[in-house]
Each structure stands twice: as C-alpha cells, then as structure tokens.
Amino acid sequence: MKTVHRNAVKPLVSCGIVHTTDRPHLSIIIPAWNEEAALPLTLDSLLTVLEAENLRDRSEIVVVSDGSTDTTVAAATASLKGRAEYVVVDLARNVGSHAAIRCGLSHASGDHIVVLSADGQDPPDTIPPMLQKLESGSDIVWGLRAGRDNDPFSKRASAGAFYRMFRWLTGLEYPPSGLDFVGFTKQVNSAVSQYTERNLPLFLLIYNLGYSQAVVPYERAERVAGTSGWSFRKRTKLAVDMITAFSAAPIRLVSLLGVIVAFLGFSFGLLTMIRAIVTDIPVSGWSSMIVLTSVMSGTILLGIAAIGEYVWRSLDETRGRPIYLERDVLASERPKDP
Template identity: 35%
Template structure:
C-alpha cells in the first residue's frame, strides 16, 4: 500500500482548509489501496489557519503534519519545506484554494503506477484568469523557453505528482533563491501530462500581486539563463561599432569642410540613449550579482517555529509539537 504525500502551502486560508479536506475525503474514498499524508506548511499566516488545521475533520486513515514557519518566507520556500518533510512514495503539491481539482489525483496515480516518475497537470484552459494574466503568462513561458534551459512546459504550475526519487533529487539542489518550476524541469525523469480545466478560487484572495509575479518571472529567467548578460554584451559591442563608424564619418566630413554646426538635440539624444543602455546593462548585471550575493550567505531557505502532527481522529488526537523550536535544517540535507 503506497503512501501518498499531499503538500499544501497556506497563507491566511482559514476558510479554504475545511473545503479542501472535504474534497480530499471524497478522493480518498476512491483510492482505498493508498494511504495519505497531508503536509500543510503555514507560511506566516496571521489569521486562524493554524487553529483550523489543528481542529478540522481530516479524512480517515490519514496523517496530518503541520509545519509552522517562523514568518512569511514565500511560496517557493514553503513548498521546499513541504518537500523536505513529506515521506510518501509519491508527493503531490497542490494549492488549498481548489483551483487545481483534487479529483485529478486518481488519474495522476494511474500514470505513476504505469511507470512515469513525474505526472504534470497542464491547464487546458486559463479562462478563470484575467486577459492580462493570460497574456503575460504566455509571454513568460515563450521567453523562458527561448532563452533558458531546461524548457518548462506551458501552462503547468506546481500541481504535479513526483516519485520519491524525483523529490530526493530536488532536495539535493542547494539553491536558496528557488524557482521551483525550473527545478522540477531541471531534474528531468520520465514525465506524463494530464490536461484539466482550472477553476476559480473558491475562497479568499490570491496572495500574488503584479509586482510579486514580475519578480517571480525575473527569478525564473535569471536562475536558468545567462542570455540577458550575453545580450547586454552584444548590444554594447554593436553600439561601440556604430559609434566608431559615426565618429569616422564625422572626421571625414570635417576634413572635407562639409560638417554642419553641431546640433544640441542630436547630441542630447545620443547621450541619453547611451546612458539608458548603460543603466540597463548595469541592472542586468545587478540581477545576477544579487543572486550570487544571496546565495553566498548560505542562509536556510526557511525556519521552522514548530512541527505538529495528527494521526488519529480529531477527538482522539494529541497535537505533538516538534522538539526544536527553530529548525535550521537546510533543504539539501537528508530526510
């Protein structure tokens, strides 16, 4: 009987947790040959998420592990924490807002049993997203796959099934600034794909603002490609060549006595153009330098305040607290 770990990062989701467990209970009843472990990662919630998790009716014959982070570290860090503590033969990250349907899990398990080590869930339709989000998401995937390696599949999020060997490979990667979609693709393994239509969020509001999504995209591009640095160098070389040709032409015209009185507007335009390119190049270099700086500190990806476990029914379970109040275990360490 295989153990399936469901990893769920949460931030202020007190209303969504009971609905999520209700849907998962129905899914579990369709899978009597599998045991389930739920690993919830509380990413600095300020509402009653922890209280709800410790008292909610979870599905029968399942274990609940609650990782309480010391503050909000972000979804990528929370997902890392969940993968570090999931002990299942297969691990499935999923959002608690039910936009990714738990009912797809049996189909993913069928592909896993058939021999696939990764089963990704691809959004066949993004109709639940706004027009702007659909266009920017398409632009990101197209840009990333053109300049970065490895390619990441279009319209595939964190919702996927991973075999234990895949999770162990990801945990050995030492990055602190993590772009999990890229890391999932980087490790490879035999991959199957199942399509689904993504629904609307059932409760609460999204925690990703436009600014956070922009920075998330930058992490994805700079974490897996040096093409922006190369483009800055090529652009500088081309402009230097054009400047040399322009300067030579001015010298030739001066020697022939055909040069006009220098114009203020044209000179100012050239100065501003070159200055803007220099600042752009410095900004690109700064992105990579900042990543190297953050990695050089070797701080842990997350800090645990507490670990709580429930293995029996609510009325019989005692909440067991972890021995260490601050778990500084790095994600690259052994389970």
C-alpha cells in the same frame, strides 16, 4: 487522534490511523498563505476524494503555512484532526510558495508526492489518475490545464509572451499553460533535495530534471474562497528567478548590446569627423549630444541591472542563511505496523 508538536516529541509513536505500512503511500503537500477561508473547503474536498478511492488510510497531508497572519494553522489542524494523518508546519515568516513547498517536501515521507494548491483551483479528483501514472512507471506527472479561460486576458497575454521569451533565452521547454500541479516519486523528491539554491524556481527545476514524465489534463477551477496573494511583484520575481537560474542569456545580451552601441558610437564619431573635414555642413550640437548621452546612460544602467541580478543572487547564496524557519510543527502521531 492526538496532535503532537514534532519539535517537542521525538520520535512519533503509534496511535490513531492504521496504515498497511509504517510509511504512507501518498504525501500531499499544500502550501498556504492566509488561506483560512479556502483551506478547509479544499481539505474537505481532498478528504472526500481520498476516502472514495480508499487512499485516506494510506496518505498523509502536509500543510505549510507560509508565515500566515490569519488562522490558517488552526483551520488546517481543525479540518484534519481525527480525519487523516497530517503534518501542519507554521513558518516564522513569508518566504514564498516555492520555498514553502520545499519545506513540505522535507516532511513528506510517502512513496509518491503530490503538490496541491490551497485555494481549490487544482481539483483533488485529478490525484487518482496522476497516482495511477506514477504507479505505472512515470517518475513525474503534471496536471496539464486544458486552458486558461479563468484567467483575465491581460494575464493570459503576459504569460504567453513570457513563456515565448523564456524559451528563446534559455532553450528550455515550458508549457504555455504553466506548471504548478504535479506529482512525483520519492526518488525525484530525493533529487530535488540536493538543490540548495535560495531563489530556486521549483517546478521548472522538476520539469528539467530529466526523469520520465506524463500529463493528466484537467480543468482549473475558480478559487473556492478568499483572494489570491499571487501579486504582480511575486510573479515578476519568479520570472526573473526562472531566467537567472537557468541561463546567462541576459548578460550575453547586454554584452551584445554594448558592442552594437559602441559600433554605432564609433560610426557616428567617424561620420562627424568626415563631415567636418570634407563638407561645410555644421556639426550637430546640443540635440545630438543629449540623444547620445541618453542612449549610452540607459544602456549602461540596463547592463548594471542585469549583472546586478546575478551578483545579488551570488551574494544571497554565500550568506548561507536558512531558506525558511519553522515556528512550529503540529502532527498526528504515526502508527507502526500492527
């Protein structure tokens, strides 16, 4: 099978793998950042499942290298060339997994779409039952983890605390096992493409679109190779994005906190005046002033920080900069109907 550069050859012409229709039945999106070790193993496992289920000739695999600095692009191309219809997108810089997935969705042409992790933790053999539910009428099918036993206790505890806080702040549901393995129809993909925010928590958006949903339980595996790039900083940013994208609760909480602090301040001032007029008890000086100043300063800084998150996101949107830039797109040539 010949590989073509899509930015150099338009449109793609027929050659290579034979489909029953011009458009593939299934598109599998795999975002990858520095996954040269894990990605070939994941693709081998995926292709084995597709072959066993007679899906290989009706599927396309879209790998998005999220600004990788290793040989992820070469590893993806070498693993897929001659074995499946594929698109390998090389992004110019790292933009995050959710933006990389959105890039992959723009290249997906299948009737059904599945998002799969590159590290092998999402088992490819879960895809056939997910596809069955999509073909049975569900618009969205989630791979639901049976548990988080493979995660450290600290990660499980912090995730559980965040999900409870998130539901309290936004009123939205979010499964405690997380959302990151999903399949959906092209209609859902079309709906997702209408959302253009830069800092968009993609899976949370899909979960709350309103389309019919189903779940397929699965056991999340260990990473097949390499180390995770899902750092604490990235998890924190996603958490803030999730809250600010779907709720104004932080600003309202800051407003409420301001009212409470102001009430306490006025009450303390009134109490101080009464004590000075009615009693001979001397007014507290230095210590009280330091405590009040610290509380007020902390409250003001907290309010500025919360409002600043929303202001920064508004500024980020008004700039109109592209969410991602594609350095190159490598693709197998798509066949036409015989």
